[in-house]
Structures are given as structure tokens and as C-alpha cells.
Amino acid sequence: MTTLTSILTRTSYRGKYDPTPVPREHLRQLLEAGVAAPSGCNKQTTSFIAVDDPALLNQLNAITESRIGKTAPAMILVLTRRVIAYRDRTYFVQDYAAAIENILLATVSLGYQSCWVEGKITDTDNIGRKMADVLGVPQEYELICYLPIGKAIEPTQKPVKQPFSERAWFNGFEKSE
Amino acid sequence: MTTLTSILTRTSYRGKYDPTPVPREHLRQLLEAGVAAPSGCNKQTTSFIAVDDPALLNQLNAITESRIGKTAPAMILVLTRRVIAYRDRTYFVQDYAAAIENILLATVSLGYQSCWVEGKITDTDNIGRKMADVLGVPQEYELICYLPIGKAIEPTQKPVKQPFSERAWFNGFEKSE
Numbered sequence A, B: 001m002t003t004l005t006s007i008l009t010r011t012s013y014r015g016k017y018d019p020t021p022v023p024r025e026h027l028r029q030l031l032e033a034g035v036a037a038p039s040g041c042n043k044q045t046t047s048f049i050a051v052d053d054p055a056l057l058n059q060l061n062a063i064t065e066s067r068i069g070k071t072a073p074a075m076i077l078v079l080t081r082r083v084i085a086y087r088d089r090t091y092f093v094q095d096y097a098a099a100i101e102n103i104l105l106a107t108v109s110l111g112y113q114s115c116w117v118e119g120k121i122t123d124t125d126n127i128g129r130k131m132a133d134v135l136g137v138p139q140e141y142e143l144i145c146y147l148p149i150g151k152a153i154e155p156t157q158k159p160v161k162q163p164f165s166e167r168a169w170f171n172g173f174e175k176s177e
Helices: A003-009 A026-033 A054-064 A092-111 A126-134 B003-009 B022-034 B054-064 B091-109 B127-134
Strands: A045-053 A073-079 A142-149 A166-169 B046-051 B073-082 B142-149 B168-170
Touching: A003 A092, A003 B003, A003 B022, A003 B091, A026 A045, A026 A073, A026 A092, A026 B003, A026 B168, A045 A054, A045 A092, A054 A073, A054 A126, A073 A092, A073 A126, A092 A126, A092 A142, A092 B003, A092 B091, A126 A142, A166 B022, B022 B046, B022 B073, B022 B091, B046 B054, B046 B091, B054 B073, B054 B127, B073 B091, B073 B127, B091 B142, B127 B142
Parallel strands: A045 B168, A166 B046
Antiparallel strands: A045 A073, A073 A142, B046 B073, B073 B142
């Protein structure tokens, strides 16, 4: 699939998934897409765990208590470390967001759907840490996002967005030319 | 260009650019790629200004005092607003990072190069605000990144990265299977 098509058709899929396993070759391509993302000062603060073991998926879904991706045959978990990149600054959020977007686009390009689930697991109830513990992730890594991966069996939906002219301009703020 | 090829060949280009103008149609596709990015709770916190006016480009490059993108025939400026998405949280950084990655991948797919320049203009010397003033951007928007756009006339370079096996695993931390 072309890059622009993936970008324009990607959407957050919250429906049910076909239970057919995702081939390891595809999961590996998705992880490679994550690894290929840029990172501030090349600090590579983001790491990834793909899960396709059904028992592990059940354990993780029991922790999230979420219907999003519950039926997906695979999941990618995104880990980060708050490494200082420059003076006193860390770009770990930018790094993992770019990596997640790469994985989402690669997912669409291979015919799968996904959804960026972050807010629910990074709240004060520390669901991300509970998921990390199941996977043996050390304390210095934070598990900040999960991405269900699989084929959709329900229609995808596009959210309503502001028109282009309210968000993108040429040669000056709110200028259309 | 396929999605996976764009993802795997994208790199941060800091060399000189061909001065040939970027067609408006291409700039518009890059902005559409930015607009199409996901945002936390669909708050759409990111906006964009494409600049191809040579006098404006000169003004902006004089402010940054950077050699990165100085010869590029176009530039995309990324604006953000810290909108609360959920409880007391804003996902503005995740939002703009995903949008920037979309634009970078679309840039590569159309045969251009770019570089994510953020740290230099978001430091305490407020270069981003000076650039925003030139473009008439109101105070409630922060200009946090610029992306030079154009054809490369020097070879692109890949940074040295940690091996895949140190950043991506299956079914558990540092597990290869």
C-alpha cells in the first residue's frame, strides 16, 4: 500500500477482530517499523514487545478490562525510558509517538487494523505497570501504550475532523495562499 | 512508494537542497498527511503552515541561524495548543509527534527529504516564538518544530542504531521467540 494511502485510511479501530493469527513475519515487520522511527538525538528510547501467545493475551486483556482489541490475535506493547537527550530535556514522548505512528501505518499497509491505547493504561491506577509485570519488564521501562493487531471484521469509522482550512495554511497563520 | 519502504528509508537529512520549488500540490499532500494523524480524544491540537515564499524562508532561516534546511525551497512549521483531552491530561506532544512522522513519511514517499528540528527552537531562547511572530501566529499556539522540504543534492545518511534484538521482542521482555 502506498504511504499516502496508509496515512489517509488509518483510523482507530475499536471493533471486533478476526481470530486468525498474525504471521510472525508480519509482526516482525511492524516491530521493524517501530524501531525505524526517529528519536531525539538518536537516543532510541522506545522498545517493543509483540504478543501472540493466547494465554498471555488473555492475561493482558484481563488487566486492561477494555473491550478495545480484546478479540485481537496479537498485540504490540510499547515501552519507553526517560533518557536525557539534550541539556535537561528528554524527548521520550515524541520518540514513542513517532514509533507508534510508524507501527500503525505499517499495520494498515499490511491489511490489519489497530488502535492507539495510551490514556487508559497510563493513569494513576498504573495498568501499564501491571501489564509490564506480566511480561517481565524491568522498572526502568514504562509500558505506555498497547496496540491490538489483527484483521477487522466490522467496518472502520473515521472521526469527524475540523476542515483542512482550519488547521493548515500557506505562508502565514490562517492564510490559504 | 510503499509504506514500509518510506518507513525504512526515512532519515534526518541535514545536507544541501536543490532550490527547485516544491509544487503546491505536493505541499498540500504533506499538510493533509499531518492533518490525518490521530490525536488523543480527537482533540486535533496540531496545526501547520507551509512556507514557500522565498522572502519568508529567508526571514525564518535568519531567526533559526541553523544550517539545517537553510537551502530548502520550502518549510513546514508545526503549531500546537495544549488542549486538555481527558481528566487533567493533554496529549499535545503525542499528537504533534504523530503528525510530524506522517509528514516525514509522506515527504520521503514524494521523493523529498526533511529533518525534524524541534529542540533548537523550543529552548529557553524562544526561537519558535520569534518564527511564529513572523507568520502572525497568535500566542495561544506554540511553534514547536520546523521541517525543511526539498530534494536532496547530497547523499542521505542513516544513524547507527541498536540492533533489533535489543529493542524488540516476542511474548516477554528480551525474549526472541
